[in-house]
Every structure is written in C-alpha cells, then in structure tokens.
Amino acid sequence: MQNDLSTHERVRLLIAGRTKASLGLAVAAAVLLSTVLLIKPGLAARDPLLEVLIKKGILTPEEARQVEKEASQLEKVREQQVDQKVKAAEQKVVDQVDQKLSSVEKKVEKKTADVKIPEALKGLKVGVTAYIDYSLGSIPRPHSGSNGLNKWHLGRGYLNVQKEITPWLHVRYTPDLTQDDSGDWKLRQKYLYVEFRPPNLGRFLTEMRSELGLGHIPWLDFEEHINPYRMQGTMALERAGVLNSADLGISIRGNLGGRLAEAKTKTGSDHYDGRYGSWHIGVYNGGGYHAKENNHNKPVEYRVTLRPLPDHLPGLQLSYSGIYGKGNKGYAPDWIVHLGMLSFQHPRFILTAQTFASKGNQAGNWTTDAHKSLWTRGYSIFGDVKLPIVLLGYERLHAFFRTDWFNADEEQVVSPSARYTKLITGLACYVYKNNFFTVGYERTWYGRDYGKDKGTGYNGTSDTVASLRTNGLNLGKDHRFQVVYQINF
Template identity: 40%
Template sequence: MKKAKWMLCLFVASIFLCSNVAHATNALLEKLVEKGYITEEEARDIERSEREEKEKEKKDLVSLLKPFKGVEYVKVGALGYVDFSAGEQWRGTRGNPENFHRNRWKITRGYLNIKVKNTPWLGFRITPDVHLDDFGDVKLRIKYYYAQFNLPWKNSLFSKTWVEIGQGHFPLLDYQEHINPYRCQGTMFQERFHNFNSADRGIGIIGLLGGEVREDYQKSVEFGDKYPGKYGSYHIGFYNGCGYHAKEQNNNKP
C-alpha cells in the first residue's frame, strides 16, 4: 500500500512537471510559427516527437520501479548511536592520580541493514557494522550475513519457524536487545562481560510457541511485536561460540 501511494505521488509530480513544460513548449512553437521560422506542419511534428519521448520516459520509469525479477522485496535500513560522555572515572578513591576525566563523543553503533526476500520461504540479510577500536579508529566489520529459510510448519505448538545459516543471531541476546529500550547506553550484560555476543557463525532454528499473541495486544505493549509467541519462543543452534567480533580460541573440538 505504501509503495502504491509512493508511485502515485511520483506520477502526479511528473505529470504536473510535464504539463508545465508542455505549455511552455507550445507557446514557443506558436511564436516560431507566427514569426515564420517554422511551418505549422513542422510544429506538429515537433509536438508529436515530444509526446513520444515523454511516453517512453514514463515507461522507463515504470520499469525501474518494478521489483527485480525473482525478488519479492529489498529492504534497506540503518541504525546508529552517537553519544557524548563527560565525568570522572575513579580508580579506588577520589583524588587518586590514576583517576581520569572523560569528555568525548563516541560512535557506539552504526550499521546498514540490507534484507532481500526472494520467495516466501527464502531470504537473505547482510549487515555491515562500524566499530570504534581502542585507538579511536573506526573499523568496518560484518555483523550479520546469513540465508533465512522459512519452514512451512502450521500447527498449534510450533509456528512461524525459520532457519538461519551463516553468521546469524545468537540465542537469547537478540531477544534481550529487542526489549531493551536503553541499548544506546551500552551493550548487554552478557556481551559486556565477554560471555557471548549477538551474532555468531553457524546454524540456528528459531520459532514461536503456540502461535502469536493477538495483534492488538502486540501494539498495546512496548516491543510487543518482537518474538510475540503466545507461550514464548525458542532458539536452538550450533555455533562456533566466539561471536562475530572475536577469534576462535577452541582448537580442540571433537
């Protein structure tokens, strides 16, 4: 519906612009005929060629607005956190020479989401992420890079189940991040203490239990549309364990 409205507005704007240009062109042709620079037949030929060119431009515009062949939709979004912090961080007691003052701007999150849905059962996601390292340099890394397979399970217990293969969501942390309205203040507890982070390389099965709660309830509760299982949700996976921004340390796996 939004796409239809957007296309309608675009066409209305193009028609309005073309009508103004056409009016100016007709007035110019009339003057040229009146002055004897061109004949009426030549003026009609010019008008006809202009109409044909405009029709061709409209057809080209419509073809550009159509989805790519074999792709239902492409979604592009962005998320970024920029903060300013000022204060003194103590090391033991006030007045300690090891204490330091903080007064700086910092980019804590900045990524671009690109989601492609090829069919009702297959989609892809890639999310580049920027990170500020310990030396203040901004580095680019990949947070999500996976294929998503939507399983056709339609029963009372397991519903809306999908499989992520690649560098996808890690269990629990993505749910916590979605219901936390203060993520801009820092990472979640488990990630802050380096237990695990929100993405890892492997395979995961994710779904809802008992179907979804009512749509009106999802809208009435903050973040109610995130994992809206009637009896909860589940996430079972097999991952490296080091996360998306750490090196694999276990070299003795069976």
C-alpha cells in the same frame, strides 16, 4: 325628507369611510404579512405594524400568532429548499473531483505498471541504525585513581541490507562501523546470513526462521527487544563479559502456538510475539563475531520463553536461556551459562528481573592458573515508564532505571571481592518511531579485587576480572553523564 336624506347620506359616507379604512388596514396587513415572511419569526412579535393591526381590531392576537406560525413554517420550507440546492451543488462538485482523481490514478497506475523494477531491487530493504554518544565523567584506574572522560563516541554504525529472494528464502548483511584502539574507523561484519522460513509444524511450532552464517545468538536479541536502551550500553550479561551478541553457526527459532493477536496493542511490542511464547536454539563456533575460533568446540546455545496467560496477562513472560560448551581458548575451559528472567511488557511500562550464573566465559579467560573455570553470579533489574506528558501532540517522554550486580568469583577461589554494582537511570524522548535520545547517568562501584583496568566500559569486557595478580587493584570512581541519539530507519 331632507333630514332623512341627510341621515342616509351620513350613514353612507360613514360606511364608505370605514370601508376605505378597512381596505387600507387590509393592505397594511398584507404588507406586514409579506414582511413577516421575510424576517425571522422571533422578530415578528415585536413588529409595530402587527401591533397596530391588533390595536385597530383588524387582527386578533390569535390571528397574529397564526400569522407568525405560518411565516415560520414558510421560512423553514424556504431554508430546506436552499439546503437541498446547496447539497446538490456540493455533491456535483465532489463527483466531478472524484472522477478527475480516478482518471489521474488510472494514468499513474498505467505508468507505474509500465515501469519495471529491476529484479535485484524487488524485496530489498536498506536501513541504518547508529548511536551517537556524548559522555562526561571519569574512567576508573587502579589504586582509587581515575581519568577524566569528555568524549563523543559512535557506539554503533549498522548498515542493514535485507533481501527477500522468495517468501521462504531471505538474506541479511549488516556491516558495523567501529573504531579500533589506534582511532582508525573500520567496517566490521556483524551479521551475514541466509534465513530459511520453513512451514509450520502443526499449530504449536509456528513462524519458524533458520539462520545459517553470522547470525543472532538466542538470548541477547530477545532481551534487546524488551529493553530498548541498547544505545546506552550493552545488556547485563554482555556488560559483565559472559558473551557477545552474534556468532558464526546455524540456528532455528520460532513461536509457540502462533502469534498473539494484537500484540503491539496489548504489550507495546510485536517482536517475539508467540501466543504461548517463543524459542531459539543454535550451534556456533563460540568465538563471537569479532574473534577467531581458537578450538574445535561448538557450543550449544538455547532459549525458551513461555507466555502463560496470553488472554489475561499477555505481557507476562518467563524465560530461560542456557549455554553449554567451551571457552574460546586452545585449552578449552568450561563455558556453561544458566539465565532466568521474568518480564512484563505493557504499552505504558516495562519491567524485567533476571538472574544468571556462569562457569567461565566466552573468551575462556575466567579461570584459575590451572585453567579451571570460575563460577560467576549476577542479577539485573530494569524498568521503563511512559510519562503522561504531552509534547508536540504525543506522549514522548520515558523514565528508565537499571541496576546490575555481578560477582566474577562466586566461590572466592582466587578473588574474595571481584564484584561490582551498577546503577543506570535517565530520561528518553522519542522523536519519531525508533528515533529518540536519552539523557542519563551511570555509576559503578567495584570490589577491591575486580581486576579489569578501566572497569566494565561501554561495551562490557571480555578480559580477566578475577586473578591473584590483580587482587587489591582498588579501582577508582567510574561514572558518567551521558546523552545518546539513536538513528533508525
């Protein structure tokens, strides 16, 4: 019996010991589970306590993996709860800020509404366009001579004042700062006109504008909105001396077929943005903006531009411009101009090719001694490419090229070789919008009979360039390196 008791006692003690051990392992398992719930699941499999529980037989590997799975799920729930609380707090802050901003905006609007803008300032725009030029090179002189050129020059000094009186009635006044031969700075009138904006005539004659006063002529303003480098020098027709860019009279212009949708995006420009083209016609005194009228003739000037494929090649345009009138002399010599231009505009490049012929010129001095106007002929090719080079976050650099050829006596009535060839090339860097600078080179080669001392000059010439008295002038070297900055706002 004692042995039986001893055996029984031993069994009881063994069970009690295992029970205590199981209880201890259960406690350890609970501690481990709580630990697993607080750590990332990826680290739980490496926990030594979990490995001990598996080794002691308290947890099977499958149970350990279930513990990991439950811990991971609980962790995700906890993270979602935290994210929800964070988002709720963020939204609360955003709502509070929005409420404060709305309150401030309403106060600003109320104060703005209380401020009355003077009637004279409503619809008023004021801006400046100026060219600051530095040139280094040589100016041609007779008999293969030349003078050195090292000069700062103010090529333009516009003060643009524009006023909208009503939606259909506008006014523009633009004086131009210029320097005369004595070196004195003077304010010369460039534009001063009233602009009427009549309603469309059907769907084809649209966006019409009529200028009365000292206003734009049909051609040059159009060309200068395709070739942006007027700052470098005048366009080919003006450089040759055929005409200048403004005159006193009346004109009307408009689009054909409404506006080209997204013209700026498709062509790089929203000027003269008619869907099928544009047109302009006017009657003027004929003397230009810086010469008095010397006869009673009123030249008619006109331009028609067609955009034949607005949906497929929106940048392609074909233009014709003409003038019919008399030169600005008392004896009123013929002044007739024919010009054709093919142009293509794209946000990344511009190409133009033009040819022109004129009988006489605006000044009326391209004539024989008997006052019969001479026929002239010329052409000009221009290109501009935006370079794929990023500077300060934008593609600012452009490379441009232009060549002109002009013959002042096409039929060789008085001068066998009164011609020139001009080359212009350079780089442009856009600083901000239309504020940019160019670095370029210009070279001109003259025929032996081209009769204008000092050549074509920066702004062209209106002087006699073909005459028996200047044949054999043999102008010397005409070239310059040039840096120009354009101010525009």
